Amino acid sequence: MTSTESIRGIIYKDQPCWIPSHMNYGKLAIDRMLRAKDKVALIDGKTGQQITFVELVQLVVNAASSLIRLGVKRDEVVAVCSENRTEFLITTIATWCSGATVTFLNPAYSKNELEHTISISKPKYVFLSPETHNKFYSTIVRIKIVEKFFIFGDSVNDATISKFNDLIKTYVNIDNFKPVSDPVNGLAQTALILYSSGTTGLPKGAKLTHLNLITTTNQPSHITKDLVFLSNAPWSNTFGIMSTMDELVHNRTIVYLTRFNIEQYLSYIQKYRVGVLLAVPPLVVALTKSPIIQNYDVSSVEFIYSGGAPLDLGVINEVKQRFKGLKHVLQGYGMTEVTGTLTEETDTESKPGSVGKIAIGNIVKIADIETGKALGPKQEGEVRVKGATLFGGYIGKNLKDELDDEGYFKTGDICYYDEDGYFFFVDRIKELIKYKAGQVAPSELEAILLQHPGVKDAGVIGKPDPMVGELPTAFVVKMPGSTVTDKELVDFVADKVSSWKKLRGGVYFVEDIPKTPSGKILRRLLRDYLKKPVSKL
Secondary structure, three states: OEEEEEEEEEEEEOOOOOOOOOHHHHHHHHHHHHOOOOEEEEOOOOOOOEHHHHHHHHHHHHHHHHHHHHHHOOOEEEEOOOOOOHHHHHHHHHHHHHHOOOEOOOOOOOHHHHHHHHHOOOOOOOOOOOOHHHHHHHHHHHHHHHEEEEEEEOOOOOOOOOHHHHHHOOOOOOOHOOOOOOOOOOOOOOEEEEEEEOOOOOOEEEEEEEEEEEHOOOOOOOOOOOOOOEEEEOOHHHHHHHHHHHHHHHHOOOOOOEEEEEEEEHHHHHHHHOOOOEEOHHHHHHHHOOHHHHHHOOOOOOOOEEEOOOHHHHHHHHHHHHHHOOOOOEEEEEHHHEEEEEEEEEOOOOOOOOOOOEEOOOOEEEEEOOOOOOOOOOOOOEEEOOOOHHHHOEEEOOOHHHHHHOEEEEEEEEEEOOOOEEEEEEEEEEEEEOOOOOOEEEHHHHHHHHHOOOOEEEEEEEEEEEOEEEEEEEEEEOOOOOOOOOOHHHHHOOOOOOOHHHHOOEEOOOOOOOOOOOOOOOOHHHHHHHOOHHHHO
8 A cells, every 4th residue: 555554454644743842723723824814714605704814813813812811721611602603713713722622512402412511511611602692591501610601793782791702802913922821731631522423322522632633734635626615514513623624724715504505505506616515424415316406506516525424326426417517526434532534535545435545643453343353454343543633532531441452442333444445434333233143234225225216315223123133124204295105115125135134124204314413313313213103203
């Protein structure tokens, strides 16, 4: 292999990482952004409001100086609870510069999830948008953990809440600004608390260090050409914030959405001549199914970069038919615990169906599930990882409890790699369906179901059976106007799979497939569906 090395089944990218002596990711981010000066950094797709890189840095420096002056200290937690808006990123980068730790409270949380995450990270300061203020303010106050609130915009008039605009109005000379007088210990200090996807229960708080974040800046941009990026991924989740920060430090212009509407999405592609779509899999699937694409000029789109969950080759081929100028659909595979990206495709290194090669900063082995022994090419096993991107552990838990005997983090994912170093995702260990002696990957059956013209979305789980273990069972969202039947879909899948993979548990029609913001199916909720009367599905 050329750029990827493999020794006795251990795979890594043989390339040094550049780490600045100050070890502050916020400082590194503003230094990188200043290279682009008057180039547009962010465009609010809805309002059309634009901000250049130098303007963005100026506001970050103003906000960071205000936070330091207000007494925000190292290791104190600052939470941002907001939909995507420019103030979100200003606050985030400014917090890093101040030496404090930032976390995100997802505006899509239920009140129970909000209370759970606040109890984990215990933020001293919270920044709210007008929308999240209306939704969550009284709940957060009742928890009695937060000491001070800030509000974005001017629509909320409450003397007990400080205005974000007051933090950024005091001008500070960029050249004279120095992040935190006390140097950051980037090896150990937590810069960002993100939450695991919660596919198996309530999320856990994962601690990412400055070193973790700085290492990701050594990973090359997915696209070498200077194109406009469009993203609707919430910045409150790992894919959203890491993909956005990656493009900003590589000086790309990003058009962002506050919330998703497919007609608006397509209109932004046309209006801003977008060249790259940063898209989670449900969005890519929606683009393959939507009949209105033909009403918009999407010829500017050259690349789609998808992460959060794997895309099937059938979906990739279908979306290429919709976007005539599309050169590549690139995929990446990662998780919060490795600071976003573990493997990735780029416009210079890609292979159909793969999730790319190892990203800089990761050391990976594919391990036999039973013995932990490292496996060779084309052998399926658990992904285990260590390296400079590996997180600092979950809040309240010892990281060593998550590692194997050789110090590798056990991800619970099943993958294999080929002789060229490209990785292929199979499924989660806990999500594999065990039918008699065979194992069934739900993602394989979901990909087949999505090929049917009457299927808008699908999710597959195992239905417990005392005789055979589990029966592959599908939940399906029909396309509008479709008359497809459950038997038709059972037969459709049966023609394309081995006998043990047939949908012996049947097909249930539902209104939607529950998913995380990054596109992972919440199979535990699908299992709950099985406990309901058939008439309630």
